[in-house]
Amino acid sequence: MAIGETLARMRKERDLTQEDVARKLYVTRQAVSRWENGETEPSVDMCKLIAATFDMPLMQLLEMPDGDYCQSCGMPFFQESDHGSEADGGRSDDFCSMCYQDGAFVGDESMEDLIEEAAPEMAESCHITRDEAVSFMGALLPHLKRWR
Known part of the structure; x- marks a missing residue:
């Protein structure tokens, strides 16, 4: 919607x-x-x-459905390979492959660090300004499982 x-x-x-x-x-x-x-x-x-x-x-x-995007960075899951992996090698339902591998987060960055790193990429892919991407991520990320 x-x-x-x-x-x-x-x-x-x-x-x-x-x-x-x-x-x-x-x-x-x-x-x-x-x-x-x-x-x-x-x-x-x-x-x-x-x-x-x-x-x-x-x-x-924004009508964002539960489970269809990474619960760390907010990236949508478009294909199976977008999902991260659990320690047993199984698929993570909650986190993407860029954030989560082998049952652990790839980096130990803070939420602010993640926003700074990901905002330029989001801005380019969504055709918005970097400031809008920072603002959006700043509003979204605190509600995701990793950051609650």
Whole structure:
């Protein structure tokens, strides 16, 4: 489900108009309408504000399903080889091959170190700025299993 669809559903569940949402977020009603119609998407920072304003986890707003991405770095699992490995050689359901091998994390970096290392790659692959990637990862990572 797209962010706009999630926003529209959340707004309707709370019995709010687009104008009500716009006032809470300090944007125009037209901006809310464009988000909901999929014409544009709110920025990463705006998504963080939307989630905070409506007291919902950012991951819920972005409709990120459990288990389909690394619980350390947030990378989606596209193929079997993306998964890391457990100590017994089995597949890790939670962590990717870049973060987790043979039942242990590859590096002992802090969350901040991981963000600094991964943000440029995320920015390039997602066609967003490095600052937006840092902001997104800073909001997402604290909710993943490794960092809770």
